[in-house]
Structure formats: C-alpha cells, structure tokens
Amino acid sequence: MKITAASHGGNYNELAKKHGLTKEMVLDFSANINPLGVPASLKQTITANLDQLVEYPEPDYLALRARIASFHQLDLANVIPGNGATELIFGIAKVTKAQKVLLLAPTFAEYERAFFDAEIVYAELTNETHFAAAKIVLATLERETDIDAVCLCNPNNPTGQLISQQEMVQIASLCEKRNIYLIIDEAFMDFLEDNETISMIPYLQQFPHLAIIRAFTKFFAIPGLRLGYLLTKNDLLAEALLQMREPWSINTFADLAGQILFDDTDYINQTYSWLSAEREFLYEGLTGFPELTVYRPSVNYIFFHLEKPLDLRKELLVKGIFIRSCANYRGLSENYYRVAVKSRDDNSQLLSALEVVFSGN
Ligand SMILES: Cc1ncc(COP(=O)(O)O)c(C=O)c1O
Incomplete structure (x- = not known):
C-alpha cells in the first residue's frame, strides 16, 4: 500500500x-520541532518587510543561495533552495529518473512517494542491531547490481540512528564507483552540535553523485514557512533541478529567513x-x-x-x-x-x- x-x-x-x-x-x-519557537530575529525581519509582499521574490534567489553557500563554504552554484526539504526530495526523484532505488525501512515516508514509479529495494533495519543502517545498506548494494539511486535519512527518522561519516564514505565510494546517485536527507543534522564530523557536506567535492538535503524547518521551528535546500557539486544535477523548478516557489519571507537565520x-x-x-x-x-x-x-x-x-x-x-x-x-x-x-x-x-x-x- x-x-x-x-x-x-x-x-x-x-x-x-x-x-x-x-x-x-x-x-x-x-512533531519534532524546536520548542524555542520561531526565532525573534525572524519575527522582526518579517514584520519589518511586510511591504515586500507587493513584489515577486527574486526568481533566482541569489542572495539566499549565496548565504547558504557561504555558511557551508560552497559556491552559489552548489545550492538549490526549495519550498521545504520535501520539494527537493520530489525534485531529485524526478531529475535522477531512477528506476530502482534503495531506501531504509523504517524511514521517512516521503521518499517512497517521491520515487513512486521506481522499483524500491528496502534495506531492512532490525531491533537486533539497534536499527543500525550502514552494514545493511552496503550488503544490499552488493546484492542488488542495478540500483540507480540510494536515498538515506541521516539521522534516520524515526529511529534516530546515525550512519557515521566513515561508514557513509564507504557507501558513497561504492555508489560513485557504480554511478549510483546517493541522496542523503540531513533534515535533522543541524541538531548535532558537531555535525561537521558526521555530515557528508565536506565530501561533496569527492563524490559527484552525492546530493545532500537540508531543512530550516525543524531547527528554526518554521514548518509553516517552508524552506530547505539541496547541496551538490554535480553541475548537471544542479542545473536540471534549477531548470525544472516552478518559479517563485519560495515565498518572500522564507527567502529572507534563509538569509538571516544562520546569523542568529x-x-x-x-x-x-x-x-x-x-x-x-x-x-x-x-x-x-x-x-x-x-x-x-x-x-x-x-x-x-x-x-x-x-x-x-x-x-x-x-x-x-x-x-x-x-x-x-x-x-x-x-x-x-x-x-x-x-x-x-x-x-x-x-x-x-x-x-x-x-x-x-
Ligand atoms: C527526515 C525528514 N526529511 C524531510 C522532512 C520534511 O521537511 P520540510 O518540512 O522542510 O519539507 C521531514 C519532516 O518531517 C523529515 O522528517
């Protein structure tokens, strides 16, 4: 079903x-939302910019993308913003045109909906191994030879289990060797204070098949505003995502939010x-x-x-x-x-x- x-x-x-x-x-x-609520800095920014609603947002979101890029020490071209992480999950499913996709089970349900016309292979996590994922993902990849995308949630929702950077590098290396897209949803990663030692962002250059999805949603408590982004060093993938997006899908206030929140x-x-x-x-x-x-x-x-x-x-x-x-x-x-x-x-x-x-x- x-x-x-x-x-x-x-x-x-x-x-x-x-x-x-x-x-x-x-x-x-x-709902896993930061209980500190909407940041005061964002409330002030929205209130001060209410009149901007009479204009369309800037269609290429250059300022937003530049701020996200500088925060992660990447280039603007590596950042694709989206109307929540969800828009990017569905977007990447479309542009990769993957026919056979590896997903964790259990995991966040939207990947399965996004890859609705692909065959899904599940890396089944069990309580005996505390829902640890890396070994099962690697074994599934070894067994199934014609997978064209792997979509992982790290930390995984709902289990909270992490795939370490070292383990993920192993998975990414195998994917790279076999031309498999590796999509990692890091929607909760920023709740880890030392996330740079776990996230795969430092490895984007090394793995052109890698795409990482992040969200402002959970950490900054703004599920109603809708703002996420995808990071990749794969120019073809980035270009395809930019080409297919509907214009102005990020509203004026979400655009502004992404420009100020990392400074709070x-x-x-x-x-x-x-x-x-x-x-x-x-x-x-x-x-x-x-x-x-x-x-x-x-x-x-x-x-x-x-x-x-x-x-x-x-x-x-x-x-x-x-x-x-x-x-x-x-x-x-x-x-x-x-x-x-x-x-x-x-x-x-x-x-x-x-x-x-x-x-x-
Ligand atoms: C793992 C994961 N990724 C993405 C999302 C969706 O994020 P957004 O609201 O930014 O689209 C959720 C929301 O529950 C989630 O749990």
Whole structure:
C-alpha cells in the first residue's frame, strides 16, 4: 500500500477531535520541532518587510543561495533552495529518473512517494542491531547490481540512528564507483552540535553523485514557512533541478529567513543548551520505565518500543498528550513510538503521565 501524506504523525487534529480535545488542550510530542519557537530575529525581519509582499521574490534567489553557500563554504552554484526539504526530495526523484532505488525501512515516508514509479529495494533495519543502517545498506548494494539511486535519512527518522561519516564514505565510494546517485536527507543534522564530523557536506567535492538535503524547518521551528535546500557539486544535477523548478516557489519571507537565520547565534546556542539538557533528562526518564526499550537518541526525538500490549498513544491522548505511533512506518510494528524532546515542563508532564499509565491508575 502506498503511504499518503495524510497519514503523517504530526497531524493529530482528527484524533484529538474524536476524543473531544481541542488543539490547545493537547501537548504535542509527535512533531519534532524546536520548542524555542520561531526565532525573534525572524519575527522582526518579517514584520519589518511586510511591504515586500507587493513584489515577486527574486526568481533566482541569489542572495539566499549565496548565504547558504557561504555558511557551508560552497559556491552559489552548489545550492538549490526549495519550498521545504520535501520539494527537493520530489525534485531529485524526478531529475535522477531512477528506476530502482534503495531506501531504509523504517524511514521517512516521503521518499517512497517521491520515487513512486521506481522499483524500491528496502534495506531492512532490525531491533537486533539497534536499527543500525550502514552494514545493511552496503550488503544490499552488493546484492542488488542495478540500483540507480540510494536515498538515506541521516539521522534516520524515526529511529534516530546515525550512519557515521566513515561508514557513509564507504557507501558513497561504492555508489560513485557504480554511478549510483546517493541522496542523503540531513533534515535533522543541524541538531548535532558537531555535525561537521558526521555530515557528508565536506565530501561533496569527492563524490559527484552525492546530493545532500537540508531543512530550516525543524531547527528554526518554521514548518509553516517552508524552506530547505539541496547541496551538490554535480553541475548537471544542479542545473536540471534549477531548470525544472516552478518559479517563485519560495515565498518572500522564507527567502529572507534563509538569509538571516544562520546569523542568529543566540538562538542557535540556546537550542544546543536546551537540547543537551533536555534530551538527557527525557532519555533518562524514559529508560527508568521497565515497560520501555528506549533507543539512545542522537537529535531532538526519542524512539522506543513498548514491551506490553497497550495502545499507548490512546492512553496518553486521553491525558492530553499526543505521541507519534510508528505503526505506519514500513518495517515497524504497532508497539514502536517516537516522542519529541520538548521543554522541561512538557517533558516532566510526559514522564508523569507515563508513570500513571504504567501504574494502572
Ligand atoms: C527526515 C525528514 N526529511 C524531510 C522532512 C520534511 O521537511 P520540510 O518540512 O522542510 O519539507 C521531514 C519532516 O518531517 C523529515 O522528517
């Protein structure tokens, strides 16, 4: 069965309504968005530039691309901006025209929808290896000789598992040798403070078949604004992506956001200090429940397995807390869940609610 966009976990309105809860009454742990919210610097920029709405955005997005390029020490020509990471996932699926694609299972559902007319080969991740991906990807590549694109999510959503830079270089080398496009979705990578030692951005020059997708969405808490970008040193790929894009797909405010957000060091530093404290707090709290097997998180969400038969999402929803059931991810059963790391107050509420659920009250 093809997965539709409507089945994404963050869309809890319907379920909440069914239980007589309004959006305001529910603590949403299902969407992995930075709880610091929209950066003040962005609010100021948008307010100060409201009148720019009377003009079309600059069609080539030169200033935006230049800022992203300088942030990553690349050239403007290596940066293709998009209306969220999603537009670029669908864009690259189109331009590579891949007929046989390797995807992780489980992983983010949109790759499968983007490569809808390709044969999909799954690198099936298992709990026995803590959902580690590299070895399985390499083995699948060795076995399947006619793959023309590999699309990986690093860190993977929903498991949070990382493929190390060293492992990814091995995968990229094999892909390069066999003319296979390697697409890496690094939508959550910026939540890792030392992401330069994990991201494949430093290897773009070495691997012309490599394309990396990033998003402003999660880290800067702007899923409603829509801004992502793709990085590649492959001129043909970059040109094809630029040629096929619809004009003005990035709105004026998203264009401005991308030009200022990397300079908001206060927000960036606050995010790192919130995350290092709260991820540890929530992880420690969750591991304290014998009912749960919790996987060590790398970024701003935590993946776990419930060891007893219980509809945990429903149990928590009636207590005003919404978590992501991972039952609709390929390769996962209904006892897998994912929660976002939120503020201390919210994380404590989740832990208290779990305490009540598991003690049977
Ligand atoms: C791994 C991953 N990539 C991309 C996206 C989509 O990002 P955007 O909202 O920037 O299109 C998501 C959203 O959930 C995601 O989890």
